[in-house]
Amino acid sequence: MAVKVITYADQADKADDVYRILRQGHPLLRQAKYFWRLFGLANWADAIYATDLYSVGYFAYWLKKILGKKYVIRFAGDSAWELAAAKGWTKDYIIDFQDKKYDKKIEKLKNRRKKILAEADKVIAVSRFMALVAKKIGVPENKIEVIYNSVDFAGGLAFDSAKVEAIKNQFGGAKKIIMTACRLAPWKGVDGIIKILPDLIKLAGPVSFLVLGDGRQEADLKKLAKDLAVGGRVFFLGKIKREEIMNYYKAADLFILNSQYEGLSHTLLEAMSAQAPIIASAIGGNPELISDGEQGLLVGYNNRKELLAAAGRILMDNNLAASLARQAKIKSGEFSWEKTAAQTAFVLNQVCYG
Template sequence: MKLFIASGIFHPEPGGPATYLREVLPEFAARGWAIRALTFSDPAHMTAESSEAYEVTRIPRTRLAARYLRYAAASRPLIAWADVIYLHSLGLPLTGGGHAPRIVKIVGDVAWERAIRKGWIAPTTDIDAFQTTRSGSLAAEALKAWRALEVRRMDGVIVPSAYLKRMVTGWGVPPERVRVIYNALPPHHTELTLSQAEARAELGLDDRPTVLTVGRILPWKGVDALIAALRLTPHIRLIVAGDGDTLPALKASSADLGERVVFLGRVPNARVQLYMRAADYVALYSGYEGLSHTLLESLRAGTPCIASDKGGNPEVIQHGVNGLLVSYTQNLNDAAAHLAAALGQAFAPGMRAALAANAHVGMERFAFSGMIEGTMRALEDA
């Protein structure tokens, strides 16, 4: 099988698609596939070596027209060579002949994300409401129409959750062309052997009830609701690992809570794993998650989760088994009340131990080998 990977980013640049491709492409190559990749690249990464397992052509991010023309020219021979094309961005300038089917991986709604970034819609706009109601912005509505048309033109779509399959079929893509293949953590992912007490000792944390939240600090991540819930549950400490646009405002608004809210900023992944092991719970009260790696990492660490019932979260967290699901709302007071009730349940005698004992229940659905085999079948069947 000759596989052409078309992407907007690639390792060593940060980002979900870059990390995903770095993990899966060597597995495809080990099974005898020939792989060539094409990507845009920052100048600092233009000299990054290709893997022995596959070739990478990097187009520098110069002026828009120039880089799109260069990408289009570079794609022509790759399209003619390929048996199948696997896309990881929409709107890539692919040109040339050939009859290779095109499969795209969709991990979110680029129209919603871009409309927020451009200021066309409010940063608190609910992603599910955005799918079905008019936004009031002509630019955002045009972007929605373009995104739907781009995906409908594909021969197949891969999504990491049933939630995203429902979203994509809402764009007019026939359900039979959308395949759910759950994301997974790679088998070489570091697994700590420290106990919770040992992890706390290494981090210098005392034994008070501790909740950890991890990720980019963005309006829809719900960190403000977690902070508000602390005011209703005075015995709990919240540790926030991550950086983002709303971090300064959150620090200011939580100043009265003192050391009960700890902001770590951006933390290396190995350190995040240590904090996950030390925490009683990992919380993710997000208004949108396609399929959260944070939840998978927490459960692999043996730490139960408290998560919103939005997006793909209910596909990972089984309420009362390996964590707790909390009703999501954008009303801050109601959200704080929901979370405070969940925290009260979470720290009831025996609850944490019972949930932690089940942390690995259902994790076989997120096996790395299953993700590789499922993806290869989807590409072969195209």
């Protein structure tokens, strides 16, 4: 199977069969360049594999209409729900969101992504949970294939022992290090973690909370930490380069993912691979990675009582923390790049050649 790739990029690096559209410039011009390049490549290709739903997926939808090209969509998240939730247009859970009727601006978003998914020749859902969402949106079950994300994409993950120690010395010392890594959006539940810190400090002793990632909620979260008198214990570190991220997981005494919704979390897979003790919300694809009491502890989304109890258990019981981390590491081995690539290639071959 021959493959050509088109992608957005910050630099115009040259590589055979990889076509980069620079992110600089006006978004409409950038998208027009992407579509024109994709149009040219579509004439060469038997099928298009789109890993983004709204922009690239929409282009693929139109190229099927214009050229009759088959396309496959990777479905990792519901962009309609994410956008509506980020803008405060809805507070409904993602499953309930599929069944309810809303005003025109939300229904327009929902209808667009339904068209893109329903017209696809195959939809690759990244978890059983996302397969359920796809079915609720209206994708026929025989078009859906579940292929999990991998933890070792593009050469694997590594850590630097010296840098891990530097992080521990900077933020740890006599304090336990808690971390989360996510986009700072309302459904990621970072506020819920900050809210338990005063009681957690009383229960388990001094902690530092590292927040990796950025987003529109950052100012509100900083204010919340200050209002709760834990501003000096919460550190907003912004986006961390991929080659550095494992150092933070390895330095953490506890990783928390308190989100309302996850397709299949890459950060959770990374934390598992790094042998960080984990607490995750029992939603979306998280229970497909973490069995409660085995690879980590599962809690209700933003359930402060459960979150506090689980954090206290892990921070005060080294044997429990070590056991959870060890089993998480073993489980992460099931999510290999080789398996993901092979399963994806099989689906693409089916679409192209029957």
